[in-house]
Amino acid sequence: MTRIGILTSGGDCPGLNAVIRACVLRGIRGYGDEFVGFIDGWRGVLDGVAVELDWRSVRGISKLGGTILGTSRTSPFEEGGGPGRVAAVLREHRVDALVVIGGEGTLTAAKLLHDEGIHIVGVPKTVDNDISATDYTFGFDTAVEIATEAIDRLHTTGESHHRCMVAEVMGRHVGWIALHAGMATSAHAILIPEQRASIEEICDWVRKPFERGRTPIVVVAEGFVPEGMNHAHSERGLDAFDRPRLGGIGEMLAPLIEKGTGIETRSTTLGHIQRGGTPSASDRVLATRLGMAAVDAVHDSAWGTMVATRSTAIVRVELVEAIGKLKTVPQDRYDEAFRLFG
Secondary structure: OOEEEEEEOOOOOOOHHHHHHHHHHHHHHHHOOEEEEEOOOHHHHHHOOEEEEOOOOOOOOOOOOOOOOOOOOOOOOOOOOOHHHHHHHHHHOOOOEEEEEEOHHHHHHHHHHHHOOOOEEEEEOOOOOOEOOOOOOOOHHHHHHHHHHHHHHHHHHHHHHOOEEEEEEOOOOOOHHHHHHHHHOOOOEEEOOOOOOOHHHHHHHHHHHHHOOOOOEEEEEOOOOOOOOOOOOEEEEEOOOOOEEEOOHHHHHHHHHHHHHOOOEEEEEOHHHHHOOOOOHHHHHHHHHHHHHHHHHHHOOOOOEEEEEEOOEEEEEEHHHHOOOEOOOOHHHHHHHHOOOO
16 A cells, blocks of 8 residues: 655646546555645645545546645745655655646656655646647646637627637647637637747738638737747736736737728637636546556656656656656647638
């Protein structure tokens, strides 16, 4: 029997509860394990706040959004933290190994703790689908589905009023959500952080479908930087990691498009609705498979690894492969969409 700790850290994401459920059920039924859930991510570890997890506590949670354990953007290396503090809390709770579910920042911390001898297995989590060393992450499919439905709705109101509609979606450094949602909704322009475009080009992409009697649809990732700007649009200060709080690029572009084309233009920012609510069926399945694989990795003593997807298979990769470099949209994928602009 192994006593396993679980934590969810960073931004919330559809599918987190499905991972937790799969870990607990696989461990109890397959190995006779015990489980402890740390509350609010690394904050729960530093404060020693945890709850016992059994099959009753995870019953029926795979369809729920968010995380029953809570989350935060706390670093385990904050003042009062560090490997010594983490190890002491794990001993206090009799935890033999830790399953860490999170994005690049969380997995970077997990790698550093592993280097100090903490028994850790990682599970990748991000709606942006930007973690290297895995083909897909749970939460991404749900975010794309939500964005697609919203953009479809914007299309109908745009048709009624003969407007251009700009939809701003999540994507600080990568444009996977914008690319997939834009292609799914037949958008006439998809603007992503990996590619620059001038206002003149954007206006041309908008003008052409309007002249054909269509409603121009522009999908823009929050981290898109137009030509002539040096940084992503930010007017909301800094977050807990001193990063600019992005958002508002759609509202900035709309009047410029209207001025450049003479077409009435409106913008909608989808924001956090993309990461909330019920996970899609695909994300529930992926999250469940990753959760079970994480517990198997614990029992194989595969410390310092992360479970990941390769095509339809679940594999293990070293944590170092998942950090330090984001998985961006490659040029050929953008080129596919670009051929349909305008």
